[in-house]
Amino acid sequence: xxxxxxxSLTRRYRFSASHRLHSRLFSEEQNWELxxxxxxxxxxxxxxxxxxxVAGPVExxxxxxxxxxxxxxxxxxxxxxxxxxxxxxxxxAEFGDVVPTTENxxxxxYRRLKPFPAARLERVRIEETSNNSFEFAE
Amino acid sequence: xxxxTRKVEFSAAHFYHxxxxxxxxxHRIFGxxxxxxxxxxxxxxxxxVAGEPDxxxxxxxxxxxxxxxxxxxICERMDHRHLNYExxxxxxxxxxxxxxxxxxxxxxxxxxxxGRLDRVRVYESPEIFADCTMESNGDAPGSAPSAGSxxxxx
Numbered sequence: 001x002x003x004x005x006x007x008s009l010t011r012r013y014r015f016s017a018s019h020r021l022h023s024r025l026f027s028e029e030q031n032w033e034l035x036x037x038x039x040x041x042x043x044x045x046x047x048x049x050x051x052x053x054v055a056g057p058v059e060x061x062x063x064x065x066x067x068x069x070x071x072x073x074x075x076x077x078x079x080x081x082x083x084x085x086x087x088x089x090x091x092x093a094e095f096g097d098v099v100p101t102t103e104n105x106x107x108x109x110y111r112r113l114k115p116f117p118a119a120r121l122e123r124v125r126i127e128e129t130s131n132n133s134f135e136f137a138e
Numbered sequence: 139x140x141x142x143t144r145k146v147e148f149s150a151a152h153f154y155h156x157x158x159x160x161x162x163x164x165h166r167i168f169g170x171x172x173x174x175x176x177x178x179x180x181x182x183x184x185x186x187v188a189g190e191p192d193x194x195x196x197x198x199x200x201x202x203x204x205x206x207x208x209x210x211x212i213c214e215r216m217d218h219r220h221l222n223y224e225x226x227x228x229x230x231x232x233x234x235x236x237x238x239x240x241x242x243x244x245x246x247x248x249x250x251x252x253g254r255l256d257r258v259r260v261y262e263s264p265e266i267f268a269d270c271t272m273e274s275n276g277d278a279p280g281s282a283p284s285a286g287s288x289x290x291x292x
Contacts, residue, residue, distance in 0.1 A: 004272070004273040005240055005243060005270055005271070005272065005273065006270070006271050006272065006273045006274075007236045007239060007240055007268060007269070007270055008268065008269045008271075009235070009236055009266075009267075009268050010266070010267050010268070010269065011265060011266055012264070012265040012266075053269075058234075058236045058237065058240070060231075061156055061158065061159075061232075062154075062156065062167060062168075062232060062234070063154070063231055063232030063233065063234035063236060063237045064232075064234055064236060065236050065268070067167065068266070069167070069169055
């Protein structure tokens with residue numbers, strides 16, 4: 001009863017960064033009301049875990065959807081080098097006017113990884129802490 | 139619909155080598171996974187079955203029966219074995235976690251008689267896993283694991 005099967009490969013990566021949740025659209029009071037201690041003006045940080053899922057045909061010659069020898073340096077170059085040990089609000093241009101919630105971080109990392117040439121990017125899932133996770137897929 | 143997931147673990151040896159590649163190509167494509175002496179992993183397999191609970195038992199399927207199926211189909215075949223040499227279902231395939239997920243799907247699918255097999259997830263390490271699911275109508279065609287070879291990706 002098996003129909004066509006779909007295979008995906010997921011790899012977990014890590015980076016550490018600081019951020020502050022604060023919107024210029026709101027007053028200081030509203031920001032505190034909305035974001036709580038995440039609105040602390042001096043920022044705070046997380047050890048982020050980024051799960052990157054790619055899907056596509058399994059190449060019979062290699063048994064792989066994508067070679068981690070290709071995916072690892074791509075993610076390292078496009079995401080880890082850019083985000084690790086940075087202040088997301090100040091050092092990532094895309095968060096100039098966008099609040100660096102982990103929802104928005106998912107979208108931004110997905111956008112950066114979408115051009116991966118060897119397989120189709122299927123999902124980006126981020127654990128902000130061991131209790132909170134977010135994911136984005138198209 | 140309810141999804142029920144059961145996890146099993148096994149430990150096995152493998153290495154990656156394609157006899158159609160030169161030694162240099164095998165090394166370039168597979169890196170240290172090409173070591174002919176092999177290496178091993180503690181694999182973890184999450185098997186998810188989906189369905190409606192039977193009103194008389196409250197269960198999609200009996201986890202005791204699922205455990206027996208997983209022990210028989212996965213662990214007895216693969217635990218403390220060399221995946222390249224000792225698992226006939228993997229013969230002729232590079233024993234990646236992608237191929238393991240598809241192979242385990244094919245072993246389990248006919249055995250699941252209550253509910254339907256929804257996903258097989260194979261962790262090669264806590265940081266790397268492959269998922270095998272059934273292609274849904276909305277997915278792009280051509281992603282079956284048996285798709286024809288178009289050469290090795292750069």
